[in-house]
Amino acid sequence: DTAVSQTPKYLVTQMGNDKSIKCEQNLGHDTMYWYKQDSKKFLKIMFSYNNKELIINETVPNRFSPKSPDKAHLNLHINSLELGDSAVYFCASSRATSGGYNEQFFGPGTRLTVL
Amino acid sequence: AQTVTQSQPEMSVQEAETVTLSCTYDTSESNYYLFWYKQPPSRQMILVIRQEAYKQQNATENRFSVNFQKAAKSFSLKISDSQLGDTAMYFCAFMRGNFNKFYFGSGTKLNVKP
Numbered sequence: 548d549t550a551v552s553q554t555p556k557y558l559v560t561q562m563g564n565d566k567s568i569k570c571e572q573n574l575g576h577d578t579m580y581w582y583k584q585d586s587k588k589f590l591k592i593m594f595s596y597n598n599k600e601l602i603i604n605e606t607v608p609n610r611f612s613p614k615s616p617d618k619a620h621l622n623l624h625i626n627s628l629e630l631g632d633s634a635v636y637f638c639a640s641s642r643a644t645s646g647g648y649n650e651q652f653f654g655p656g657t658r659l660t661v662l
Numbered sequence: 663a664q665t666v667t668q669s670q671p672e673m674s675v676q677e678a679e680t681v682t683l684s685c686t687y688d689t690s691e692s693n694y695y696l697f698w699y700k701q702p703p704s705r706q707m708i709l710v711i712r713q714e715a716y717k718q719q720n721a722t723e724n725r726f727s728v729n730f731q732k733a734a735k736s737f738s739l740k741i742s743d744s745q746l747g748d749t750a751m752y753f754c755a756f757m758r759g760n761f762n763k764f765y766f767g768s769g770t771k772l773n774v775k776p
Binding site: 559576582587588589590591592595603635637639641643646649650651655656658662 | 671695701704705706707709712747751753756759762763765766768
């Protein structure tokens with residue numbers, strides 16, 4: 548019954564590797580997001596997809612590539628991992644905004660550690 | 663650009679007492695929303711309370727209430743009858759209307775002591 552799920556919850560890898568984090572939502576939402584929470588707990592949006600189209604792309608290195616195979620999934624692929632990529636990554640989803648606000652539901656987070 | 667500032671990195675409160683967490687924001691927008699999210703040690707982000715900028719009445723959710731001062735751009739969270747389960751990081755967040763992008767503050771770590 549998990550609304551927004553992420554896999555894996557923990558990921559430990561070496562510098563230079565390529566890794567993916569998967570996100571799935573079963574809420575029927577149109578919009579999905581990736582956030583990064585750094586070691587100081589600062590939370591910042593990275594990407595947003597609406598109906599599989601990219602609508603928000605913050606200043607994120609192009610080593611990060613989101614992929615949305617369908618509305619229910621938004622995966623995050625990271626190439627050539629660096630030490631500074633160590634963080635907790637959160638996926639979230641919401642209905643598409645059509646005036647006003649739609650609540651975002653967050654996944655449990657994936658703690659990525661780059662050694 | 664929108665900014666959200668939480669000036670209290672950490673706070674403590676005794677169980678059953680009341681605590682207020684501060685948040686200020688800066689924006690030139692007139693249509694926006696403000697939020698408080700709770701992040702317990704489990705890491706899960708949980709929506710605590712939401713305030714629409716066009717509403718003058720302060721939002722309340724059970725033991726949680728806000729003091730929304732629009733002119734001062736202040737949005738504080740009051741937790742009454744604090745419980746041990748309230749121990750968490752609390753994030754203040756801003757969102758422009760019609761645009762689902764959050765701007766988060768740096769968080770306040772709240773410790774509720776027995």
